[in-house]
Amino acid sequence: MHMLKIDNLHARVEGKEILKGLSLTVKPGEVHAIMGPNGAGKSTLGNVLAGRDGYEVTAGSVDFAGRDLLALEPEERAAVGVFLAFQYPVEIPGVNNTYFLRAALNAQRKFRGEEELDSMRFLKLVREKLKVMQISDELLHRAVNEGFSGGEKKRNEIFQMAVLEPKLAILDETDSGLDIDALKQVAEGVNALRSPDRSFVIVTHYQRLLDYIEPDFVHVLAGGRIVESGDKDLALKLEEQGYAWLAEKHPELRKADLTGVPA
Amino acid sequence: MTNAPSPFVRAALDAAAGIPATGIAWLDAARRENLDSFAADGLPEGRSEAWKYTPLRALAQRALALADRGAAGALAVDATRIALPGVDGDRVVFVDGTYRADLSTATTAGVTLLPLAGALAQNPEPLRFALANRYRHGAADAFAHLNAALAVDGLVLRVDDGVEIARPVHVVHVSSGGQADTAWHVRLLLDIGKAASVDVVEHYVTLGDAAQLGTVVTDISVREHGRLGLVVLQDASTATTLVRRTHARLDADATATVHVLELGGALVRHELQADVNGDRARFDSRGVFALSGRQHIDTQLEVRHQARDTASEALWRGIADGRSRGVFRGAIVVAEGADGTDASLSNKNLLLSGQAEIDTKPELEIYADEVKAAHGATIGQLDERSLFYLRSRGIPLSQARSLLTLAFCRAALESLPNEALREHLGDLLVANLPTGPAAD
Numbered sequence: 001m002h003m004l005k006i007d008n009l010h011a012r013v014e015g016k017e018i019l020k021g022l023s024l025t026v027k028p029g030e031v032h033a034i035m036g037p038n039g040a041g042k043s044t045l046g047n048v049l050a051g052r053d054g055y056e057v058t059a060g061s062v063d064f065a066g067r068d069l070l071a072l073e074p075e076e077r078a079a080v081g082v083f084l085a086f087q088y089p090v091e092i093p094g095v096n097n098t099y100f101l102r103a104a105l106n107a108q109r110k111f112r113g114e115e116e117l118d119s120m121r122f123l124k125l126v127r128e129k130l131k132v133m134q135i136s137d138e139l140l141h142r143a144v145n146e147g148f149s150g151g152e153k154k155r156n157e158i159f160q161m162a163v164l165e166p167k168l169a170i171l172d173e174t175d176s177g178l179d180i181d182a183l184k185q186v187a188e189g190v191n192a193l194r195s196p197d198r199s200f201v202i203v204t205h206y207q208r209l210l211d212y213i214e215p216d217f218v219h220v221l222a223g224g225r226i227v228e229s230g231d232k233d234l235a236l237k238l239e240e241q242g243y244a245w246l247a248e249k250h251p252e253l254r255k256a257d258l259t260g261v262p263a
Numbered sequence: 264m265t266n267a268p269s270p271f272v273r274a275a276l277d278a279a280a281g282i283p284a285t286g287i288a289w290l291d292a293a294r295r296e297n298l299d300s301f302a303a304d305g306l307p308e309g310r311s312e313a314w315k316y317t318p319l320r321a322l323a324q325r326a327l328a329l330a331d332r333g334a335a336g337a338l339a340v341d342a343t344r345i346a347l348p349g350v351d352g353d354r355v356v357f358v359d360g361t362y363r364a365d366l367s368t369a370t371t372a373g374v375t376l377l378p379l380a381g382a383l384a385q386n387p388e389p390l391r392f393a394l395a396n397r398y399r400h401g402a403a404d405a406f407a408h409l410n411a412a413l414a415v416d417g418l419v420l421r422v423d424d425g426v427e428i429a430r431p432v433h434v435v436h437v438s439s440g441g442q443a444d445t446a447w448h449v450r451l452l453l454d455i456g457k458a459a460s461v462d463v464v465e466h467y468v469t470l471g472d473a474a475q476l477g478t479v480v481t482d483i484s485v486r487e488h489g490r491l492g493l494v495v496l497q498d499a500s501t502a503t504t505l506v507r508r509t510h511a512r513l514d515a516d517a518t519a520t521v522h523v524l525e526l527g528g529a530l531v532r533h534e535l536q537a538d539v540n541g542d543r544a545r546f547d548s549r550g551v552f553a554l555s556g557r558q559h560i561d562t563q564l565e566v567r568h569q570a571r572d573t574a575s576e577a578l579w580r581g582i583a584d585g586r587s588r589g590v591f592r593g594a595i596v597v598a599e600g601a602d603g604t605d606a607s608l609s610n611k612n613l614l615l616s617g618q619a620e621i622d623t624k625p626e627l628e629i630y631a632d633e634v635k636a637a638h639g640a641t642i643g644q645l646d647e648r649s650l651f652y653l654r655s656r657g658i659p660l661s662q663a664r665s666l667l668t669l670a671f672c673r674a675a676l677e678s679l680p681n682e683a684l685r686e687h688l689g690d691l692l693v694a695n696l697p698t699g700p701a702a703d
Contacts (some may be wrong), residue, residue: 050655053647078657090652094670100653103666108657144652160656240458 002063003028003199004043004168009060010224011041011048018044020224021060026168029196031062033210033235034203036221037258042203043087045221047126050084051077065167078104081167084158092144098126100144101163108164129162133189134175151182158189160258169193170201175209196232207239222246223257272305274326278446279412281329287387293395298412304402313403316590316622317532317561321541327476329413330359330445338439340366340470346433347496349683350464352430358437360447360477362416366435373426374461379417379450390419392452393452393482398664406506410448410480417450420463424456424486431462431494431681436479438503440471451481454482455489455517462492462681469500469527475547477506483510485517487541492520494684498691499527501556515541515570521564523550524677524688527697531560539566539573549578549675553695554587554619561590564608568631572603580672581612582696583619593640594626601631608638613645613671615664665696 004026011019018041026032035174036042049057049062051074062069069077092100106116117125130137135155145153154174161169171190175183190200190213210218210232218235220228222243227250228234243258268276279298284291306323307314325395335358345356353376356366362517369376382390396411398404422428436449455461465481477499485491491511499505505528511519525531537546552560566575581589595606612621623640645667672692679685 074654075659095671104656
């Protein structure tokens with residue numbers, strides 16, 4: 001049984017077609033890495049799956065554990081188990097991090113018909129997860145992401161994921177802008193959350209995150225489609241050779257699709 | 264050009280005819296002259312700069328009788344309706360402008376809490392300075408004239424020199440909402456002694472649905488080294504019209520901090536004026552006005568620095584939803600010789616619907632040297648990126664909007680030291696926020 005099945009997905013942003021027939025199937029427990037040149041549609045994929053306004057799906061379907069994901073509001077997608085770790089987490093002054101996270105968890109639980117957590121039980125949960133992520137609890141008392149360093153923001157994303165326990169986590173270039181120590185911490189957090197019931201789609205521009213999070217599958221996204229799939233060796237080949245070699249196999253791709261430079 | 268008096272003016276003149284003289288010559292003269300000014304000038308019109316954004320044409324057509332004092336004096340008021348968390352000091356209650364001894368207390372040593380009539384009977388002379396005011400700005404002062412002529416009830420609050428009052432005094436203005444098309448008027452005099460300290464909570468509630476007008480004129484004097492913390496919670500019904508003027512005078516080293524939360528009312532005007540008269544005195548004001556439906560709330564802040572090394576900080580937030588209209592004018596005047604003044608003014612506003620409107624106008628007038636003054640005003644909308652971030656974590660749209668709106672207002676309320684009251688104000692604000700999708 002699949003967890004996520006994307007079939008022939010087409011999507012537009014500001015009138016421009018970015019995804020052009022993307023298909024991808026993810027089974028429970030699998031980790032899929034999606035790599036590709038700039039402008040290939042990597043971030044668009046995460047935003048479409050999370051339901052961001054302004055991303056218009058023109059064709060295709062996304063099935064998430066038997067549901068039509070595209071028919072759900074963003075908050076409903078979260079409640080059924082989809083989590084997007086943002087490439088650029090948003091700073092929200094005036095909203096306390098802990099309050100935000102509890103409101104989010106309880107909103108999800110309410111949607112699923114589960115009992116909401118009181119503050120005692122919530123704090124107990126948070127303390128357990130803090131240990132996993134090695135986050136200082138000082139961050140919890142601050143406003144959401146406000147004044148966080150780049151590394152703190154990304155760790156906060158993974159920490160939120162740990163608390164919300166999604167079925168499917170999409171990491172949108174979570175490694176960008178991180179130094180090697182922060183990268184390792186994020187990877188450790190992700191690895192601690194791997195389980196037979198939880199799947200990951202890791203969108204990344206660089207191979208180096210995959211040194212620490214070992215993927216089951218690696219895909220190349222170019223020209224709005226998955227054009228190549230393989231195991232982790234594919235990532236190493238991309239690291240060594242770039243994307244140009246794909247032109248021979250896929251004559252339909254334009255040069256710009258593989259270099260990330262507009263023609 | 265002389266127009267026939269409007270129904271509003273005619274009704275006010277009728278009401279004045281029914282008010283007996285006090286027998287205090289200067290007071291009766293002041294009432295009469297203020298009434299004459301009101302009759303001559305009428306209500307301000309659109310060409311008056313001070314009232315440009317708050318049209319009174321509809322009000323001018325309403326003939327409002329004075330609220331019946333007998334009924335106001337007998338009306339049952341549920342104490343739980345007016346109780347506030349964190350406000351546990353003496354309480355003074357007015358119902359439709361009538362002082363209610365049965366609902367009021369005066370138990371704190373060092374504080375005098377007297378109904379206006381009682382204070383006048385005891386010794387009118389100390390009240391003369393405030394009550395003999397003639398207000399010289401023509402129609403722009405119409406409601407001050409009206410209040411001076413018609414407010415027979417009120418409160419005199421005095422804190423003796425050196426006395427620090429820990430528990431906040433609760434001044435409640437109850438509109439019965441039971442006497443349709445009536446008006447009530449209350450006069451408040453707060454005199455904070457040298458090195459004295461007190462917190463006052465001015466609280467507006469409505470019980471019924473009937474449309475009423477209330478006017479309140481408050482004169483505040485804070486003496487050397489005195490301190491006043493004033494909280495204004497305006498939670499009247501959306502049928503209520505309220506016109507308030509609060510004027511504070513600060514002597515040397517005195518401080519006053521005002522927090523305002525405007526939630527209710529159909530048409531609300533608040534003129535908050537401070538004369539920072541003494542060296543090193545400080546006047547801070549922070550407020551939130553949150554409007555929806557067809558509400559109109561107009562705040563006119565004016566801080567006048569008249570002495571050296573004085574300071575003021577004004578931090579105001581406005582939210583307008585539905586077809587409401589918010590108005591904010593914030594003026595800082597630094598007089599000649601008021602060197603070393605440090606003043607700042609910020610007014611940020613959030614439009615939650617395409618039909619709502621906010622007019623904001625910061626003004627600086629500086630006639631002194633060596634002044635630090637900053638001001639800014641913005642009007643914006645909820646940040647789509649933040650909304651999506653919250654929703655992507657499972658928070659429904661309506662809750663996400665409330666959360667962000669409350670966060671937007673937080674800066675104006677977070678400095679209120681009374682924690683229980685601060686939380687209550689936040690809860691009231693959230694309860695008043697729109698929960699539906701954006702109406703644009």
